[in-house]
Amino acid sequence: MRVGASIQVSAPADAVWAFIADPARYLHFMAGITRWEVESEEPTGCGARYRMLMRVRSAEIGGLVEVVEWDAPSDMAWTSVTGIDQRGRWRLRERRFGRTDVEFRLSYGVAGSGLLGWAAERVAAPTVTANLRRTLQQLKRQVEHEQLRAAAAARREAKQRAAAGGD
């Protein structure tokens, strides 16, 4: 089953990438995620491994995932090593006026689980999709807030410089 969500963030792709490339931030902006731990020596980049879990109704579902594509600042993809079968992707595309389209895709399932597996994937889909949407909304808020703080800091600095020059 493949689900996805997208959003436009008022920030350049590099700023968004700084969030999604940092595993320490995942618990802060990923909705429904109860665990996101680094399991490899290298915390980021191709080959980085994370143990992740997402609460979906009566169970926390996930497993060990490995990053298989790392193309900063536009694409990151991971695939499952243990746990349920899954493949996820962040897809960032910078647009005009310093905006970025962010797409979050996730496909999941359990190979060999038959008709009940097929049904379970569909029953889980609304919860998973809602989590992806909330994730993107939280990511957008946090990235834009970070942008705003950076701009405010720059303005403060300019004011201080101007005041120092006036003296």
Added chain:
Amino acid sequence: MAGTSTTGASRNGHSGDGERVRGALGADAEAEERGGGPSLPERFLRAIGGQVARRIPEANLDDRDPDYIRETLPGLWLLSSLYFRGEVRGLGNIPEKGPVLLVGNHSGGNLTVDTGVFMLAYSAYFGVERELYTLAHNLVVSFPGLGFLKRWGVVAASRENARKTLEEGNALLVYPGGDYEVHRPVWERNVVDFDGRKGWIRTALEHDVPIVPVVAIGGQETSLFLSRGETLAKLLMLDRAFRLKVLPISIAPPWGINVGDFLGHIPLPAKITVEALPPIHVREAFGDDPDLDEVYDHVTRLMQETLDALAAERRFPVIG
């Protein structure tokens, strides 16, 4: 999930199938020494019981099949999520690696749905690679149509199986209350009652493994349990022939009045909540030579307090 229960405990050093069936970790293998010779009908029933016990194949840890568990998780997830609205908390309290003894309160008659909800959540959380075994009465494991339980890691309750499981660094789930607790009447649904059985503490000490209490609520609301039927079991001499100390009486669909629950029943869709508590390292907490009564009282008190808190969260029976 059908009647996973540990009953009895073999402390008298006997061996063989009959002894194995009596179970490992309960404790009522405080097998009463009975005075006088048995009567003819009693000897007849015992002979039948012995025959039944001998025909039960020995459980094997290798029967657990991680691929099967993984492939059946979605179906169990559907049942747990939609029918029982399962919720499992505190799985992070269970050590990620190494042997651990999970001690649960047992509910639901012969259909212990809370075990299913917990096993699903455990397998999803840790992955099927973190092996979990559950001790059950060998009759349960060998009952026709329940072979799938073995593939889920349900094994016959015996000291040998407990030893093998823990020595291999696995998690082991036991229900000390066994058949006694699981058939308690519905008005005692929020009571932890291990019937004084302490074999599980001896097992934890023997293998020096932490105990993680696992408290579940809702299972005893899946039908209207009326009585354990201990007197009836005695009258029919089932206790002497088959080590069955109970002949439960309940009202459950589709039977109406259900005596024995041998064919199972359709459980009501009660909300099941399970909570795993922080691990207890018995020797660290109670010294090198712990007093069993003290440990028993400590663990059951913690479990009862948790069960009381879970009960306080529920506003209505069944609905939760």
